[in-house]
Amino acid sequence: MKDQDLPLVTSETLREDISRHLKLSIGKDPNHASLYDWRMSLSLALRDRVVEPWFASTRKTYEGKHKRVYYLSMEFLIGRLIEDVTINLDVEEAAVQAMADLGQDYYKVVVDEPDAALGNGGLGRLAACFMDSLATLAIPAYGYGIRYEHGLFEQHFEGGQQTETAEGWLAQRHAWEFERPEVAYKIHFGGYVSEENGKSNWNPAETVLASAYDTPIIGWKGQWANTLRLWAAKPVKLFDLESFNRGDYVGANAPERLARTISRVLYPDDTTQDGKELRLKQEYFFTSASIKDLLRRFLAEGNKIEDLHEHVAIQLNDTHPAIAGPELVRLLIDKHDFNIDDAIEMAHKCLAYTNHTLLPEALERWPEDLFARILPRHHRIIQMIQDRHLSATGTDIRIIEHGNVKMGELAFIMAHKVNGVSALHSELVKETVFADLHKAYPNRILNQTNGITPRRWLYSCNPALRNLITETIGSGWEADLENLQDLNAHLDDAGFLQAYAAAKTTNKVRLAKWLKDRNGVTLDTSAMFDIQIKRIHEYKRQHLNILETIALWNDIRDNPTANWTPRVKIFGGKAAPGYVLAKSIIRLINDVAATINNDPVTRHLLQVVYPENYNVSMAEVLIPASDLSEQISTAGKEASGTGNMKLSLNGSPTIGTLDGANVEIREHVGHENFFLFGLTAAQAQEKRGDHGYSRRAIEASPKLSRVLGQIGAGVFSNGDHHRYSDILHNLYEHDYFLVSCDFDEYFAKQREVDAVYQDVNHWTRTAAANTAGMGWFSSDRTIRSYADHIWDAKSVT
Numbered sequence: 001m002k003d004q005d006l007p008l009v010t011s012e013t014l015r016e017d018i019s020r021h022l023k024l025s026i027g028k029d030p031n032h033a034s035l036y037d038w039r040m041s042l043s044l045a046l047r048d049r050v051v052e053p054w055f056a057s058t059r060k061t062y063e064g065k066h067k068r069v070y071y072l073s074m075e076f077l078i079g080r081l082i083e084d085v086t087i088n089l090d091v092e093e094a095a096v097q098a099m100a101d102l103g104q105d106y107y108k109v110v111v112d113e114p115d116a117a118l119g120n121g122g123l124g125r126l127a128a129c130f131m132d133s134l135a136t137l138a139i140p141a142y143g144y145g146i147r148y149e150h151g152l153f154e155q156h157f158e159g160g161q162q163t164e165t166a167e168g169w170l171a172q173r174h175a176w177e178f179e180r181p182e183v184a185y186k187i188h189f190g191g192y193v194s195e196e197n198g199k200s201n202w203n204p205a206e207t208v209l210a211s212a213y214d215t216p217i218i219g220w221k222g223q224w225a226n227t228l229r230l231w232a233a234k235p236v237k238l239f240d241l242e243s244f245n246r247g248d249y250v251g252a253n254a255p256e257r258l259a260r261t262i263s264r265v266l267y268p269d270d271t272t273q274d275g276k277e278l279r280l281k282q283e284y285f286f287t288s289a290s291i292k293d294l295l296r297r298f299l300a301e302g303n304k305i306e307d308l309h310e311h312v313a314i315q316l317n318d319t320h321p322a323i324a325g326p327e328l329v330r331l332l333i334d335k336h337d338f339n340i341d342d343a344i345e346m347a348h349k350c351l352a353y354t355n356h357t358l359l360p361e362a363l364e365r366w367p368e369d370l371f372a373r374i375l376p377r378h379h380r381i382i383q384m385i386q387d388r389h390l391s392a393t394g395t396d397i398r399i400i401e402h403g404n405v406k407m408g409e410l411a412f413i414m415a416h417k418v419n420g421v422s423a424l425h426s427e428l429v430k431e432t433v434f435a436d437l438h439k440a441y442p443n444r445i446l447n448q449t450n451g452i453t454p455r456r457w458l459y460s461c462n463p464a465l466r467n468l469i470t471e472t473i474g475s476g477w478e479a480d481l482e483n484l485q486d487l488n489a490h491l492d493d494a495g496f497l498q499a500y501a502a503a504k505t506t507n508k509v510r511l512a513k514w515l516k517d518r519n520g521v522t523l524d525t526s527a528m529f530d531i532q533i534k535r536i537h538e539y540k541r542q543h544l545n546i547l548e549t550i551a552l553w554n555d556i557r558d559n560p561t562a563n564w565t566p567r568v569k570i571f572g573g574k575a576a577p578g579y580v581l582a583k584s585i586i587r588l589i590n591d592v593a594a595t596i597n598n599d600p601v602t603r604h605l606l607q608v609v610y611p612e613n614y615n616v617s618m619a620e621v622l623i624p625a626s627d628l629s630e631q632i633s634t635a636g637k638e639a640s641g642t643g644n645m646k647l648s649l650n651g652s653p654t655i656g657t658l659d660g661a662n663v664e665i666r667e668h669v670g671h672e673n674f675f676l677f678g679l680t681a682a683q684a685q686e687k688r689g690d691h692g693y694s695r696r697a698i699e700a701s702p703k704l705s706r707v708l709g710q711i712g713a714g715v716f717s718n719g720d721h722h723r724y725s726d727i728l729h730n731l732y733e734h735d736y737f738l739v740s741c742d743f744d745e746y747f748a749k750q751r752e753v754d755a756v757y758q759d760v761n762h763w764t765r766t767a768a769a770n771t772a773g774m775g776w777f778s779s780d781r782t783i784r785s786y787a788d789h790i791w792d793a794k795s796v797t
């Protein structure tokens with residue numbers, strides 16, 4: 001990609017545009033404009049600057065007949081966009097000045113933007129980072145997903161317990177999108193299949209419209225823009241006038257209500273398969289619309305359908321869009337006269353599938369009767385796909401088995417490549433969930449270790465460190481993150497380390513202020529900020545962390561004058577509303593916080609903070625301020641992790657297990673800069689065969705026994721002995737995630753961390769070595785590798 005000069009944006013031109021939008025698009029006089037009005041006007045003025053590069057990118061793609069990547073994902077966890085766009089367009093200074101000239105505080109406007117929370121966690125945020133990198137690398141691409149009316153629920157704590165309310169990002173206008181009422185597809189459900197002259201016809205019972213909304217995604221330096229196209233469900237017939245005229249006003253609205261339900265809410269559960277019919281409908285809804293849309297675009301360019309695979313690469317982000325295989329086969333047969341074998345072959349060449357988890361409950365399966373009722377034609381097509389796969393491989397590995405349609409098997413069999421998301425995970429995919437399929441198709445699985453966009457996760461969220469890096473090694477690292485290794489030459493330079501520590505302090509002060517304003521808590525910024533932020537799940541082991549906190553509290557109380565390292569333990573994360581044990585863990589953390597934070601003996605040495613409603617924007621404040629990153633999942637369970645990468649990049653060394661991408665992070669930053677503990681994946685698996693292991697481990701650990709005894713005695717629950725019996729029972733009786741077995745080693749490693757932290761020079765060097773070593777984890781590297789090894793897609797130069 002050639003570096004073109006961006007059109008000059010000055011604060012004056014931007015100010016004029018903002019004023020014009022305030023008047024003509026928002027219809028407000030400056031004297032009466034609210035924060036929302038200013039935000040909309042600024043966003044629209046910025047969006048104007050994205051449109052030209054967006055058009056230019058599309059024109060180049062058409063002219064060069066370039067291959068396009070289609071990234072199908074149920075989730076895109078985008079967060080806010082104003083800063084993202086100003087930074088990619090390199091107009092941050094002009095924007096700050098323009099707003100100041102208008103009497104407005106740019107930063108106030110920035111934080112007024114609601115997070116676009118169209119995702120649950122890692123999988124959705126990965127999709128957002130991938131969109132950023134695809135645009136930065138000028139690879140023509142579309143992201144396809146659902147325009148949920150309500151994003152991920154808002155989390156509140158009542159008496160320490162999580163409650164949920166609906167999120168409402170679309171209650172206000174979404175500044176960044178373009179509605180495309182002319183782009184709409186009919187999506188069918190139900191009914192029956194009839195045969196006529198050897199052809200199958202689907203006679204559906206129900207139809208809704210999928211209507212497109214486009215958000216341009218601009219890459220670094222504004223050189224290229226792709227499209228995020230989200231589908232909203234609308235009724236085919238807006239209103240039932242007949243019912244209305246009969247006086248049935250509720251019935252008259254029924255078509256609209258039914259249709260809109262499909263894009264109403266994001267399923268708030270990121271790991272367990274939800275058997276809801278509505279979820280299957282959501283998946284088919286957005287997948288079908290996307291496949292129809294890409295076929296229409298492909299044919300509109302005058303291509304021959306036989307060449308589809310040369311122009312189209314379709315990536316399935318997890319099994320949620322796995323129905324893309326049968327849907328493409330169906331359309332090729334019904335609309336383009338393919339025979340079944342050729343149709344399957346063509347779909348196979350276009351499709352690839354990413355597996356994001358080994359947790360069996362997350363591999364989607366649909367009851368066959370439900371599936372056949374909603375998608376009768378696809379049910380038959382899957383049987384045909386299965387027949388061909390069985391005879392080609394001579395195996396007995398079925399897609400439809402024991403009354404279930406297994407979407408993992410379907411995605412694997414239809415895809416020409418299947419990838420895991422870290423080196424360890426990809427090996428485990430071969431050895432466990434897809435061991436048999438791997439034997440049958442030995443060249444299909446490959447690894448693509450996840451990455452993160454350095455634009456959002458360093459440049460934008462951490463100006464203090466960004467400036468230091470640029471002063472030290474020059475610019476260029478933003479789009480070539482491996483340049484960070486040049487920092488290695490400065491790791492023994494006292495001046496550099498001092499500046500590095502000062503940047504961290506700036507971020508800690510910023511976080512402390514943010515928490516003070518938000519929660520009224522006061523933090524000691526010289527204490528170690530020890531952070532665990534992610535969804536709450538047993539395998540991620542937030543309970544290991546809080547149990548260690550209690551044990552430390554005990555030790556401090558036993559010996560208050562010893563040389564303790566002050567710590568603030570910060571937690572952030574949501575539990576799926578139906579996940580009872582995860583919600584118990586949240587309550588325990590909040591209960592422990594209430595007790596410990598009020599203890600006059602320890603409170604200057606140990607504090608627990610858990611701000612509610614963790615989201616992308618909160619991550620942007622927490623991550624730069626972190627000293628220690630908790631990545632303590634049971635080995636073999638976290639497919640990759642991406643928060644681990646963000647924290648390490650921002651100078652927060654990891655305390656962690658050999659799990660997911662931790663393994664590769666440790667190699668890149670150096671073993672001496674990573675605090676390793678715990679069983680390996682193989683040892684963990686072996687341990688589970690060792691009957692009674694958890695009770696024995698607890699009995700062998702005086703510290704853990706004491707902590708569990710305190711919880712059982714109601715020390716953190718006002719004397720209520722039963723509040724945490726679910727957690728205790730779980731730990732004693734079937735501690736599948738091996739908290740008991742890893743506890744002592746974890747505790748000991750934490751004390752090693754304490755000692756290093758007291759040696760400021762040693763600690764800062766460790767932190768800076770993390771930044772210097774993390775260049776490989778840019779999502780630009782990941783996307784380049786997908787482009788080379790899976791999509792056969794090229795950057796447009």
Ligand code: C3B
Binds near residue numbers: 124270318642
């Ligand atoms: C997550 C995994 O749990 C993470 O380890 C991984 O880093 C990310 O995906 C991205 O690959 N994941 C998720 O957020 N939701 C799922 N349903 C499955 C996996």
